[in-house]
Amino acid sequence: MADRDSSAARASAAPDAAGGPARRGRLWVGLLALAAVGLLGYRHWPDPSRASSPPQAAKKLQTVRVAMARQASDTLSLTQTGTTQAFDTASLYPRATGYIVERKVDIGSHVKKGDLLFRISAPDLDQQLVQAQSQVLQLQAALIQARAMVDQAEANRHLADVTNRRTSTLAGSGTETRQNADTAQAGVLAQGANVDAVKAAVKVAEANIAAQEAQVARLKVLTGFEQIRAPFDGVVTTRNTDVGDAVTADTNTGAPLLTLARDDVLRMAVNVPLYAADGIRDGLEAKAEVAQRPGQVFPGRVSRSSTTLLHASRTLVTQVDIPNPDRVLQAGLYITLTLAIPRVSPAVSVPNDALIFDQDGTRVAVVEAGAESGHVVRMRPVTIFRQTGTVLELRTGLTGGERVVVGPPASLRDGDPVALRPEGKTET
Known part of the structure; x- marks a missing residue:
């Protein structure tokens, strides 16, 4: 009975062992099919983020x-604003002490070089000049006297020389004593020294005359300052004194008698930046425009420059002269200046x-x-x-x-x- 049961069990286990590989193959096929279905579903699934992103290789136009x-252009246009200045300005102070006795001009007066502006009365200075001139005459008389003394001293020396020769001859023959001969010889030496002394006195007198004449010339120059004249053509811009005012020489701490400005040529200072400084040359043309005269252009030229750049701003100080023969422009105007500077490089x-x-x-x-x-x-x-x-x-x-x-x-x-x-x- 037991043998039959074991035989039946072996008979039923044999078919199961034979069907195992077939089942495993079907399992793998099923898994691969599911993976393929999932991949296809992911690629065709409507994902908005993926749909809106373009491929990385494509670039948007x-x-x-x-x-x-x-x-x-070949020229570099540089425009700057600034203020016009008088070409020359002079503040005139008195060089003679006295008081104003005559005034010829007032503010706004146009004058020429050498015109009389003020006349100062300086009695003390005039008296010093007269005294110095008198002293020159005295010294000249002393010089004449000294020269006459030279002639007299030379005559005395000649007489002493003749006497010495005669005494020496007589002393040789025994007629005259040796003492007298020695005395005559000493007289020659004394007269020669006297001649040298009076000649030196002549030189001193000549030197005194030269010194006194220099003093006279100085006083003449100072008396010339009693007339104050214009140093150049221009216009009087300020006046601080009038007739009767006392003035003191060589006091430059107070207000000047007047201020004179040359207005036939005006100037303006321009700070040229570093990039254009190489092209600045004397004679370079410029154009000036004034708001008070619209539409008018006033020509000018570069007259001078500092040749070295300012350390703080790295700019070149350049001055432009603007001719003003008709006095249309005034010093102190606010103007716009344009320079056409040649380019050093394109x-x-x-x-x-x-x-x-x-x-x-x-x-x-x-x-x-x-x-x-x-x-x-x-x-x-x-x-x-x-x-x-x-x-x-x-x-x-x-x-x-x-x-x-x-x-x-x-x-x-x-x-x-x-x-x-x-x-x-x-x-x-």
């Missing part, structure tokens, strides 16, 4: 506005908003021809020469004639394709 880079101008300034430095975006009649952007590094209100001048990077992007977007990169915005159309 940007529309840009362009402007033409142009060669700057420059290219582009709009201000074409500049790109980022971690790569200063650049501009240049539009070039691309494939299939399109356009691409190329970034060009540039060097800035100067910047005005609307224009940027470049020293290097462009040659002129290039099309540059105006107001480039931040996302614009080198090599990006772009479309050009038609002229007159604005971005919406």
